[in-house]
Amino acid sequence: MQRTTRNDVARLAGTSPAVVSYVINNGPRPVAAATRDKVLAAIAELNYQPNLMARALRSTRSNTIGLVVPDSSEGFFTELVRAVERAAFADGSLVLLGNSGYSQDQENRYARTLAGFQVNGLLLVRSEVDGQRSASADFGVPVVYLNYRAPRSADATSVTLANRHGGRLAAEHLLEHSYRRIGCLTGTSRSGPVAERARGWAEGIRAAGGDPSSVVHTGLDRRTSREQVAAWLRQADRPDAIFAAADGLALDVLAAAQESGLRVPDDLAVVGFGATQPAAHSWPPLTTVGRSFDDFGRAAVSTLEAVRAADARQPDHTLTVQLIRRHSCGCPKDCM
Numbered sequence: 458m459q460r461t462t463r464n465d466v467a468r469l470a471g472t473s474p475a476v477v478s479y480v481i482n483n484g485p486r487p488v489a490a491a492t493r494d495k496v497l498a499a500i501a502e503l504n505y506q507p508n509l510m511a512r513a514l515r516s517t518r519s520n521t522i523g524l525v526v527p528d529s530s531e532g533f534f535t536e537l538v539r540a541v542e543r544a545a546f547a548d549g550s551l552v553l554l555g556n557s558g559y560s561q562d563q564e565n566r567y568a569r570t571l572a573g574f575q576v577n578g579l580l581l582v583r584s585e586v587d588g589q590r591s592a593s594a595d596f597g598v599p600v601v602y603l604n605y606r607a608p609r610s611a612d613a614t615s616v617t618l619a620n621r622h623g624g625r626l627a628a629e630h631l632l633e634h635s636y637r638r639i640g641c642l643t644g645t646s647r648s649g650p651v652a653e654r655a656r657g658w659a660e661g662i663r664a665a666g667g668d669p670s671s672v673v674h675t676g677l678d679r680r681t682s683r684e685q686v687a688a689w690l691r692q693a694d695r696p697d698a699i700f701a702a703a704d705g706l707a708l709d710v711l712a713a714a715q716e717s718g719l720r721v722p723d724d725l726a727v728v729g730f731g732a733t734q735p736a737a738h739s740w741p742p743l744t745t746v747g748r749s750f751d752d753f754g755r756a757a758v759s760t761l762e763a764v765r766a767a768d769a770r771q772p773d774h775t776l777t778v779q780l781i782r783r784h785s786c787g788c789p790k791d792c793m
Contacts, residue, residue: 461503469499481507522761523571523579523598525555525564532705532733534582537603540754541580548758550577559584559677572596578761583608583649599764603757604650606773614764616756616774620650620730623746623778624657625664627700627728630744630780632665634787636726640671640696642686642706654702654730654746671696679709686713690725697725698786704731707743711785722787732781741790742783748776 463481467474472492479488480496488496499505522545526534542552553576555567564584571579578599600613607613631639639662643655659669673689675682686709689695701707707729711721719725721741729736732747756774763771782788 461505463505463507465503466496466499466505469503470495472496520550521553521574521576522550522758523553523555523568523574523576524581525557525567525571525579526582527557527559527564527584529554529556532735533703533731536733536750537582537753540750541757542754543751544754544758548762550758557584568596568600572598578765580757580761599761599768601757601761601764603753612770614760614771614773616753616760616776618650618748618753618776619778620653621657621660623730624654624659624700624702625661626657626778626780627654627730627746628658628661629665630782630786631698631700631726631728632661632667634698634726636698636787637667638671638694638696639667639698639700640673640689641669641700641702642673642675642682642710643702644706645674645676651702658700658702675706675709679705682706682709683713683716686710687717690714690717690719699725699727701727701729704729704733704736704743704745704747707745707785708735708739711739711741711743721785726787727785737783739785741785744783744786744788745781746778747781748778752776 463474463477466477470477472495476488476492477496479486480493524538524541526538528534529538538554545552553571553574555571557564557567561584564581568579568581576598578601579596580601580603582603583605602613602615604617606617607615628639641655641658644651646652655672662669673685675685690713699710701710707727710727714721714725721727727743729743729745730747732745736743736745753776756776760771760774782792784790
């Protein structure tokens, strides 16, 4: 079928294509009410859909935001994407999403392509695996980095969680329960948010006079993660509590504990990080550290708009986190 054009609408409404444009864009020139009604009726009759890409190319701006995450199917990123979408929609924008698959090249390719679509700005969750950091790049549009700090070589703004403080909160809470063999399950990268949480955990253990050496590093494969935890739990000096630096890792600990015949929290206490929905619905419900994803999404969108409006870097935004007490750490079942 041939696409309906602005000229078709103008012919049916008995006016000019320029007037149709004024109605669609609500300006820049006023249109008489009767003429506006005719144009709107013609648009409805012809089911006309404006070419938003062409409009964006003409105006160098669109009502869209580009968002690139490593994997939108992973719990934390799933909820972050939805929160950004809600915040953007409330602000009158839509989100174009790309999954980098933890690939630096794919991350930059998505960012450049979205920038080419004249998005108002980019929200980037950096891909960082095994210490290989994303290369900074000038994408020609405002950029805000989420979850990770911006690369040092990039003059860009970041919106992150208080990851280090959150890790320390988890350690201090487990110490309050009188656990002493407190281990940490973290990722393989030595930098980034997960590594920062592990550092905070170690600080909390040291501050109490403990030894933060019981650490297991695991990668992205969930089966491998569970197998590593199961082997850890078979050791004679196994931990009596584990801080997992991401909720997904904490769910692996719960699965490995069940497979090992250990009861949580009677035999093993577990605390995660992320405050994701699966953590609330696990069994037992997972104690975790985090912040409302809607707060994260609103901060991301508002910070990007501030960068765009000022056409300059803005101060980094670090969101505070809190401990969400549930039963997996040994708190009473009715503590939630």
